[in-house]
Amino acid sequence: QVQLVESGGGSVQAGGSLRLSCQVSGLTFGECLGWFRQAPGKEREGVAAVYTGGGSALYADSMKGRFTISQDHARTTVYLQMNSLKPEDTAMYYCAAGRPGGSWFTCLREWKQHPLYDYWGQGTQVTVSS
Numbered sequence: 001q002v003q004l005v006e007s008g009g010g011s012v013q014a015g016g017s018l019r020l021s022c023q024v025s026g027l028t029f030g031e032c033l034g035w036f037r038q039a040p041g042k043e044r045e046g047v048a049a050v051y052t053g054g055g056s057a058l059y060a061d062s063m064k065g066r067f068t069i070s071q072d073h074a075r076t077t078v079y080l081q082m083n084s085l086k087p088e089d090t091a092m093y094y095c096a097a098g099r100p101g102g103s104w105f106t107c108l109r110e111w112k113q114h115p116l117y118d119y120w121g122q123g124t125q126v127t128v129s130s
Helices: 104-110
Strands: 003-007 010-013 018-025 032-038 045-051 067-071 077-082 091-098 117-120 124-129
Touching: 003 091, 003 117, 018 032, 018 091, 018 124, 032 077, 032 104, 045 067, 045 077, 045 104
Parallel strands: 010 124
Antiparallel strands: 003 018, 018 077, 032 045, 032 091, 067 077, 091 117, 091 124
16 A cells, blocks of 8 residues: 655745655555645645656656656655745645556656546645745
8 A cells, every 4th residue: 555645844934945755664666756736726746756666757747847856766755945935835745646557658757637536645734825
């Protein structure tokens, strides 16, 4: 059973940085791991993703250059480094894991789509003030 626990959220002023962590247990191989966010009154949107089997990180266009997703060598923690934060980045941030045995190409093609992910964390709140 895959479990995900997010941490690292908080309040920061615009221009500041935060690093979110997602502790993951139960992974085997070939999972797509994603970070999503949901602001009040808005749909949950994909922020970034990484494939546990290797390959380039994936980002939503508005996050490129500001956010960096990474995972440790043991594949037990996925990080989201967020720099140059803006008030519009305020949201609940969620970590998610797809089912094992998926392909890199599926992760590449579908990482923003919620049905790809079987497991979700509880979320961590990020608030950016102007």
